[in-house]
Amino acid sequence: RAGGYTVHDGDALSVLARMQGASVDVISYLHVVEHCHIEYNLSVFKEVARVLTPGGLVVIETPSLLSLWTGSRQFYMDPTHRIPIHPELLVFCLEQVGLVHASVIRHADSRVEHVERAHLADAATETELKRELTKLEDWLYGAMDLTVMANKPYS
Numbered sequence: 001r002a003g004g005y006t007v008h009d010g011d012a013l014s015v016l017a018r019m020q021g022a023s024v025d026v027i028s029y030l031h032v033v034e035h036c037h038i039e040y041n042l043s044v045f046k047e048v049a050r051v052l053t054p055g056g057l058v059v060i061e062t063p064s065l066l067s068l069w070t071g072s073r074q075f076y077m078d079p080t081h082r083i084p085i086h087p088e089l090l091v092f093c094l095e096q097v098g099l100v101h102a103s104v105i106r107h108a109d110s111r112v113e114h115v116e117r118a119h120l121a122d123a124a125t126e127t128e129l130k131r132e133l134t135k136l137e138d139w140l141y142g143a144m145d146l147t148v149m150a151n152k153p154y155s
Contacts, residue, residue, distance in 0.1 A: 013040065016047035024051050030061040033085045034075070041085075042093055049097040052152035058099065060090055060148045066106060067142040074144060090148040099150035106143040 001007050008015040012032065027048050046059050051064050065084045075084050091102040134143040 012044050014049060016044065018053050019047075019051045021050050022056075024056060025053050026057045026059065027052065028059045028061075030059070031063075032085055033060060033062050034081045035081065036082065038093075039087075042097070045099075049099055049152060052099075054152055054154045056152045058094070058150055060094075061145055062087075062090070062148075064106065064143050066139070066144040066146065067144060068140050070142075070144045087148050091150075094148065094150040096103065098153070100153045102148060103126035105147045105149065107145045107147070120128050126146045129144055 010018075012029065016027075029044070029048075045058075048154075052058065060083055063070050063081075065086050071084050075081055086130050087104040090103065093101045113134075
């Protein structure tokens with residue numbers, strides 16, 4: 001507020017429900033979906049679709065289920081997490097409320113670096129084996145977070 005920005009107090013659904021339709025260019029929903037029931041998230045996504053201006057963007061970030069390390073270990077370090085949300089489910093939900101161009105971005109800069117991490121590909125000498133071990137490492141220790149983005153259509 002001191003910086004001249006409009007600040008809304010409340011949970012996402014009640015704040016969005018009070019907003020005028022087609023009034024916001026960008027909505028960020030960062031590390032929220034994994035704390036909420038799917039029904040709540042769907043209600044929020046419906047409001048997001050209503051509140052976004054044509055061409056407007058929603059950005060959702062959540063821990064990545066595409067990394068075994070994150071989805072089966074790190075996720076559960078936060079006791080307020082309810083359930084991991086698969087990025088393809090987020091894409092489906094956003095498309096169901098009328099948003100378009102939904103895409104998933106894996107954060108390459110958030111790969112797991114931990115003393116217990118195996119470095120399989122580094123030990124390989126043959127190119128084909130190294131390539132396959134790199135795929136395995138990505139599944140095991142890939143990006144800890146991912147982003148799903150979608151737009152409100154112009155028409």
